[in-house]
Amino acid sequence: MRYRVLVRxxxxxxDVQGKAVESGLRDKKFSAISDVRVGRVVxxxxxxxxxxxxxxxVDEVCRLLLANPVIExxxxxxxx
Amino acid sequence: MRYRVLVRxxxxxxDVQGKAVESGLRDKKFSAISDVRVGRVVxxxxxxxxxxxxxxxVDEVCRLLLANPVIExxxxxxxx
Numbered sequence: 001m002r003y004r005v006l007v008r009x010x011x012x013x014x015d016v017q018g019k020a021v022e023s024g025l026r027d028k029k030f031s032a033i034s035d036v037r038v039g040r041v042v043x044x045x046x047x048x049x050x051x052x053x054x055x056x057x058v059d060e061v062c063r064l065l066l067a068n069p070v071i072e073x074x075x076x077x078x079x080x
Numbered sequence: 081m082r083y084r085v086l087v088r089x090x091x092x093x094x095d096v097q098g099k100a101v102e103s104g105l106r107d108k109k110f111s112a113i114s115d116v117r118v119g120r121v122v123x124x125x126x127x128x129x130x131x132x133x134x135x136x137x138v139d140e141v142c143r144l145l146l147a148n149p150v151i152e153x154x155x156x157x158x159x160x
Binding site: 002006007008018021024025028030032033034035036037038039040041042043044045046047048049054057058060061064065066 | 140
């Protein structure tokens with residue numbers, strides 16, 4: 001089963017990458033674009049588990065390795 | 081209108097971050113997880129445009145600033 005994890009900064013945490021993109025956009029005259037937030041997307045394959053168990057594994061991986069719970073939040077999507 | 085852009089390495093391009101995550105998972109005994117791919121997710125707000133025009137702007141931003149077309153591909157999702 002394949003999963004996608006979106007890891008993003010929590011609302012209120014300063015997104016330096018997002019600000020850099022906004023600044024780059026202003027320089028290129030894209031003035032209609034704002035509120036840019038940058039995060040990570042991780043896609044991974046879980047083999048040979050029941051659906052609930054697989055999702056629980058992905059959740060554990062997120063907490064252990066993929067997201068920093070102090071400043072980031074994550075969202076798990078099932079792809080197939 | 082808010083859009084989400086997923087930027088990922090093209091298939092076949094070595095994903096060093098993904099390999100590092102896999103290695104970290106092996107160390108932590110998550111042997112059922114494989115084929116990890118890491119990319120970026122960018123969410124942005126486009127103000128005051130028609131839907132088609134807004135999407136065209138996001139597409140242009142991807143090509144100019146968010147993705148490296150040599151090694152990366154991107155996918156645009158409409159959020160609202």
